[in-house]
Amino acid sequence: MTTFSDIKQLVLKNNPNADTTMLELAYDFAVKAHAGQKRLDGTDYIQHSLETAYTLAHMNLDLSTVIAGLLHDVPEDTPITLEEVAKEFGPEVGKLVKGITKLSKLKYRGLERYAENLRKMFVAMAEDVRVVLIKLADRLHNLSTLSALPPVKQQRIARETLEIYAPIANRLGIGELKGQLEDLAFKYVYPEEYAWVVKTSTSRMEDQISYSQDLIKEVIKLLEKNNIAYNSVHGRVKHHYSLYKKLLRKDMDISKVYDLVALRVIVPDVAACYQALGAVHSRWKPMTGRIKDYIAQPKPNGYRSLHTTVFCDQGRIVEFQIRDQQMHDNAEYGIAAHWKFKDSSKAQLSIPPEQLKWIKELLDWQKEITDNDQYLKALTIDIFQNRIFVFTPKGDVIDLPEEATPVDFAYHIHSDIGNHCSGARINEKIAPLETKLLSGDLVEIIVDKNRGGPSEDWLKFIKTNQAKNHIKSYYKKKRRNFLNIFSRTKE
Numbered sequence: 001m002t003t004f005s006d007i008k009q010l011v012l013k014n015n016p017n018a019d020t021t022m023l024e025l026a027y028d029f030a031v032k033a034h035a036g037q038k039r040l041d042g043t044d045y046i047q048h049s050l051e052t053a054y055t056l057a058h059m060n061l062d063l064s065t066v067i068a069g070l071l072h073d074v075p076e077d078t079p080i081t082l083e084e085v086a087k088e089f090g091p092e093v094g095k096l097v098k099g100i101t102k103l104s105k106l107k108y109r110g111l112e113r114y115a116e117n118l119r120k121m122f123v124a125m126a127e128d129v130r131v132v133l134i135k136l137a138d139r140l141h142n143l144s145t146l147s148a149l150p151p152v153k154q155q156r157i158a159r160e161t162l163e164i165y166a167p168i169a170n171r172l173g174i175g176e177l178k179g180q181l182e183d184l185a186f187k188y189v190y191p192e193e194y195a196w197v198v199k200t201s202t203s204r205m206e207d208q209i210s211y212s213q214d215l216i217k218e219v220i221k222l223l224e225k226n227n228i229a230y231n232s233v234h235g236r237v238k239h240h241y242s243l244y245k246k247l248l249r250k251d252m253d254i255s256k257v258y259d260l261v262a263l264r265v266i267v268p269d270v271a272a273c274y275q276a277l278g279a280v281h282s283r284w285k286p287m288t289g290r291i292k293d294y295i296a297q298p299k300p301n302g303y304r305s306l307h308t309t310v311f312c313d314q315g316r317i318v319e320f321q322i323r324d325q326q327m328h329d330n331a332e333y334g335i336a337a338h339w340k341f342k343d344s345s346k347a348q349l350s351i352p353p354e355q356l357k358w359i360k361e362l363l364d365w366q367k368e369i370t371d372n373d374q375y376l377k378a379l380t381i382d383i384f385q386n387r388i389f390v391f392t393p394k395g396d397v398i399d400l401p402e403e404a405t406p407v408d409f410a411y412h413i414h415s416d417i418g419n420h421c422s423g424a425r426i427n428e429k430i431a432p433l434e435t436k437l438l439s440g441d442l443v444e445i446i447v448d449k450n451r452g453g454p455s456e457d458w459l460k461f462i463k464t465n466q467a468k469n470h471i472k473s474y475y476k477k478k479r480r481n482f483l484n485i486f487s488r489t490k491e
């Protein structure tokens with residue numbers, strides 16, 4: 001169980017200059033506010049506030065966010081008001097606690113509320129992503145104490161986690177939190193599948209963990225022999241839910257999963273990543289087609305790393321993940337990594353704008369869709385489906401949903417390019433407009449300035465709402481003009 005001093009130590013470890021006076025005041029304030037309250041599992045309520053704040057401190061977030069984590073349930077569950085919290089701890093903490101209080105009023109009841117929850121979540125996220133990070137930390141602890149709740153509530157919370165919170169954590173690039181949320185929810189939502197995955201993988205995992213302990217020593221020797229500096233070499237055990245999803249794609253055959261235990265090599269800089277990759281390949285033969293350079297071509301959520309699968313001794317097959325410290329922090333904490341050691345007043349500014357662009361785009365089109373059923377369908381495609389990344393001829397990376405076509409690509413670049421697109425070259429070969437793009441494709445749109453406009457047939461195969469909306473509004477306008485001309489001719 002986490003104590004206040006654990007949090008304080010962690011905050012000081014991350015930032016030795018942090019002024020922890022406010023943190024202590026917030027703890028005393030929360031203790032008093034929640035005095036006498038118990039959670040359903042019998043623990044003191046303050047324990048929940050401590051665990052939430054600890055997760056946030058562990059993600060290396062700024063002090064205001066950790067303080068807001070301690071206070072996040074005060075206005076909702078005690079007589080103390082938001083105004084009092086803001087008066088005591090200042091406008092920034094006040095704003096964060098207000099955001100989280102608004103979100104906690106949402107309950108998952110049927111389609112209507114579900115859609116409404118998502119809308120509010122994205123509005124909160126666009127206002128200040130930290131609100132959603134607090135919500136994720138709060139959910140993580142609620143899941144770990146889920147067994148104390150009645151089964152109906154367990155199902156609701158676990159399902160909502162798999163459907164909403166984990167995908168959001170993934171989209172924000174917080175790999176570690178996403179994995180933990182999914183694993184905790186997995187056993188409630190799919191108990192039989194969970195039991196099966198545990199049974200199928202445990203002995204294999206244990207065997208690979210013990211093998212990788214020897215391998216780690218050998219890798220360290222290899223790096224030292226080649227004069228390659230490293231920060232750490234460690235094993236990473238695959239999360240159960242992520243393993244389950246992979247098994248679904250591999251005919252449920254666990255021998256086809258090579259990264260049950262992957263070896264992570266963390267080095268100081270990009271050059272050392274490639275040197276380490278070279279050293280690994282000179283020692284063990286790489287498997288064809290399994291070398292992935294996510295440094296040169298990052299994943300849409302910003303993930304960067306070198307991956308390779310090699311044949312080790314005794315017929316072992318091992319995946320290596322090689323990255324520098326910054327890439328590693330980004331992979332574990334995603335968007336949260338940008339608050340690291342920054343003072344809170346500059347926190348918002350330090351997020352690269354492209355990481356938040358998709359949230360803004362989402363807000364734009366969600367205003368236009370009033371039908372909840374349609375909204376959820378659209379959202380499933382735009383956010384919760386896997387993303388691919390493709391390249392423009394200039395080498396810019398464009399992030400699209402899976403199965404997107406050159407027409408989606410064209411509208412993503414500009415509506416004029418979409419409206420006048422007459423063909424496409426994919427990897428320098430002419431390809432039909434309905435071709436499904438794949439990650440890594442180089443896409444060039446052939447524009448015909450004389451083209452009248454988009455074809456309504458495109459609506460049958462395009463994926464993004466952006467493209468659909470542009471085509472629909474083009475035709476709406478055209479019909480209006482036609483009617484105008486028509487009525488004029490009649491006169």
Ligand code: MN
Pocket residue numbers: 048072073138
């Ligand atoms: Mn809470």
